Amino acid sequence: RFTQSDINTFSELVGDRNPIHLNPEAAKKAGFPNTICHGMLVASLFSNVMGMQLPGPQSVYLSQHVSFRAPVLAEEEVIATVKVEQFYRKKGLILLRTSVEKEGADGKRILCIDGHAMGMNRVVSFDGESEWSPAKFLPK
Secondary structure, eight states: OOOHHHHHHHHHHHTOOOHHHHOHHHHHHTTOSSOBOOHHHHHTHHHHHHHHTSSOTTOEEEEEEEEEOSOOBTTOOEEEEEEEEEEEGGGTEEEEEEEEEEEOTTSOEEEEEEEEEEEEOSSSOOSSOOOOOGGGTSOO
16 A cells, blocks of 8 residues: 555655646546556565565566556555566576556456566575576567
């Protein structure tokens, strides 16, 4: 959940002061019921997961591809999910499926962000080996 204060701080840090992020009236004029989070602020949730949980500390975040599918409003609760798609044990590379969802008014899940990330962690041990073909997941 991102507060308006979080959005304001991010806006100042990156210099994106688009009124749809900062002013509820501007957001309403643009067709949103409230201010919306910057897409990259929401996508930053993946950094927490990769650096602290999966694969965890000592990871290097190599790349991220994201598609923004639906807006996240200020104060909306979201769930960030990261799933292992492939790993290459010898090089410590891991390809992850990344997504952010929220609950819609009808109770169904709404996909807000969809994508893939590539990380490297030479400390985490992987059992076995997976087929390694990240090209089929990453944008051309």
